[in-house]
Amino acid sequence: MRVLVTRPAEKALKTGALLERLGHQPVALPLFHTVHDPDGARQALKRQSWAALAATSTEALKGLDAERDAPALRDRPLFAVGAETAHAALVAGFTRIFTGTGNGEALAEAIAAERSLFSKTPLLYLAGSLRAPHLERRLAALGVPFETVAVYTMAPIDHAAADLSVAIQDADAILFYSQMTAMRFFALGAANILRESASAPLFLCLSENVAKAVPAAFAGAVRIAGAPNEESLLSLLP
CATH class of the missing domain: 3.40.50.10090 (Rossmann fold)
Structure with missing residues (x-):
């Protein structure tokens, strides 16, 4: 699966390595540094x-x-x-x-x-x-x-609409570790890009509080980790 990682760059590297070991393709999109x-x-x-x-x-x-x-x-x-x-x-x-x-x-x-x-x-x-x-x-x-x-x-990182579109394109799943990050993702206009996609990705959230930041239009694609840790979050990947 193509998995979008929204963590800060240093942590995204560690998560990316885990995803690769699980057979997935990580794509880093840090939203804060x-x-x-x-x-x-x-x-x-x-x-x-x-x-x-x-x-x-x-x-x-x-x-x-x-x-x-x-x-x-x-x-x-x-x-x-x-x-x-x-x-x-x-x-x-x-x-x-x-x-x-x-x-x-x-x-x-x-x-x-x-x-x-x-x-x-x-x-x-x-x-x-x-x-x-x-x-x-x-x-x-x-x-x-x-x-x-x-x-x-x-500190928030700005992404041009075109760059955001390329990162999101063909994503099968998006990882959200914090409510703040999920809010930032959608504040950048990600919802408009996702609406134009053929199919919505899965929105994998570390907790119920994080999931609250995902717009209601995508509620059917939200999955919440059974425990608030990375192992549980990544276990949501098919």
């Missing part, structure tokens, strides 16, 4: 003795070394949204990592279950400047004290 702020991240980590940390993307931990940048926090709990982010935390040198199920609201529930941690100091959420609000909204509802610091930005 990541701009990191490692100095901002280090300053936030050192500002106070946070009770715990949270991260919902590997990008939040890029370039960090716990021993160098946050030795006092190295052994504090770090709540990671899923296995990929948890691995990034381990590589960064954090030792006490909670691995979530890939859902921001579920991660908030897990954090709230450790409420005694936050009796004196808040949680630090290392985040992107553009992000889904699910974790923060649920933490606030549960009364968990936290502070969000944006340590990276997802």
